[in-house]
Amino acid sequence: MDIPLAERLRPKHLRDYISQPHLVGASGILTKFIETGVVPSLLFWGPPGSGKTTLAQLLAAETTRPFYSLSAVNAGVKDVREVIDRAKRGGGIFDPQKPLLFIDEIHRFSKSQQDSLLEAVEKGWLTLIGATTENPSFEVIPALLSRCQLYVLESFGVPEMETLIRRALAEDVLLKTRQVKIEETTALMRYSGGDARKLLNLLELVVLSQTSEPAIINDAQVLAVAQQQMSRYDKSGEMHYDVVSAFIKSIRGSDPNAAIYWLGRMLSGGEDVKFIARRLVILASEDIGNANPTALVLANSTFQAVSAIGNPESRIILAQCAVYLASSPKSNSTYVAINEALALIEKLPPYAVPLHLRNAPTKLMKELGYGEEYQYAHSFEGNFAFQEYLPEELSGTKFYEPGTNSRETTDRAFLKKRWGDKYGY
Incomplete structure (x- = not known):
């Protein structure tokens, strides 16, 4: 059978x-769209094999809309x-039969191609439904992004993959003709990486081999097949995220040699x-941070440079940046701090801004005491006023814990002098 297992098992109804x-x-938003029959233009952002195409097809089927599908490739x-x-030529904006246009990998469309929509x-x-594996903020023009609702899809978890x-074994005609004995699925899950399409196609290959x-x-059987099928870098999805992950982790682990190797793999694959x-810009802030603030400056300059230069010379700029970041001291203290703050904000009510920190642009606000007790730090010795800012x-809640690198050790000494008793530095 020439049709891949993932395609043969594609759901025909939302319940499946x-x-x-x-x-x-x-209570999902797409469920509500189907119930009302009103589907706005959408963008689905998620990793390969998370079900973006299937959702688009189901929206058309469940609302009985004409469906057109294009690949931006x-x-x-x-x-x-x-x-x-x-x-x-149809009935216009209120026509219940208004067609759905699905564009897969919409991030590959140029600006002029996106403008045409x-x-x-x-x-x-x-109604436009676009699917992308890349951050739409970078890859979709603002005018189009503002006209579409954005929904994020997540990789499949182990329970979903087991289902x-x-x-597949119970419903697929081809697999049902074979006796299949499942002894273990650890490697199958690992090589699939939450990608449902990869999972099903790898399962089929293992059975047919x-x-x-x-x-x-x-x-053992999965490993033998997977190594044959995944030996080359494929920027369309198969090895894409694994190689990028290896590249980032090599830099995070301060190994410039491994970083250069994985960079070469991506470049030779046409990434x-x-x-x-x-x-690299993200890593410079997330993994190096204040241990070496220059890393972010260099990474941002690298992005601007490769955007202007293009291939093949961009390889030199990327290699320089990768080696610099890999050889730099590391700290994720600010990354941890903002994540902890956001997690706490999600759990707690939005507390009021203290009166002394509020702005007072009007007479009424001044009369109400806005900003009245604020202490201007530069008016005090050492440019420091001991005042409540939370x-x-x-x-007394501490989010930022300086790292042990030399620069953040200096930060810790400064903060200890200012806030040691309050925050425990």
């Missing part, structure tokens, strides 16, 4: 869809305009240099 309960559960403005012309989306001739395996009955699913540079309910 696995994962993304925040979108398709009983091989479609152009002409293809988009043909669909728009068909849609314009704006009028159709704005005037409601069709997929059971469904065996001639004896029953076909055995265990780590977008801006994609690599963006991740809401009263959070007084």
Whole structure:
């Protein structure tokens, strides 16, 4: 059978869809769209194999809409305009049969190609559903992004992947003709990495690679097949995230040699240099931070440089930045601090800003005492005023814990002198 297992098992009804309960559960927003029949233009952002295409198809099927599908890899403005012309010949914005146009990998569309969609989306001739594995803030033009609702899809977890395996063995015609014995699935889960498509296709390959009955699913069989299928870097998804992960972790682990190797793997595979540079900018702040603030400056300059230079010279700039970041002292203290603050904010009510910290641009605010007791730090010895800057309910809460590198050790000494008793520095 030429059709891959992942395609053969693609759900035909929303009730059969696995994962993304925040979108398709009983109170999920997509469920509500289907119930009302009103589907706005959407963008699905999620990793490969998280069900973006399937959701688009199900939205069309459940709302009985005409469905057009384009891939940004091989479609152009002409293809988009043909669909728009068909849609314009329909009943207009309130037509219940208004078509859905699904564009896979919409981040690969150029600015002009994305511009060609704006009028159709704005005037409601069709409903756009775009799918992307890349951050839409970087890859989708602002005008189009503002006209679409953005929904984030997550990788499949182990329970969902186990459900997929059971469904495949119970429902697929081809696999049902074989006796299959599952001994262990650790390697199958690991190599799939939360990608449902990869999971199902790898499962099928493992079964079909065996001639004896029953076909055995265990780590050894999976490993033998996976190594053959995943030997090359594939920027469309198969090895994409694994190699990027290895690259980032090599820099985080301060190994410039490994960082250069994985960078070379990405470059030789045709990876977008801006994609690599963006991740270096993130890493410079997340993993190096105040241990070496210059790292962020260099990483940002690297992104600007490769955006202007392009290939093949960008390899030199990226290599310089990767080696610098790998050889730099590391700290994730500010990354941890903001995550802890956000986690606490999610749990607690939005406490009021203390009166002395409030701005007082009007006479009434001044009369109410806004900013009245604020102490201007530069008016005090050492440019420091011992005053409360957190809401009263959070007084003494410490988010930032300086690292042990030389620069943050200096920060700790400064903060200890100022806030040692209050925050425990």
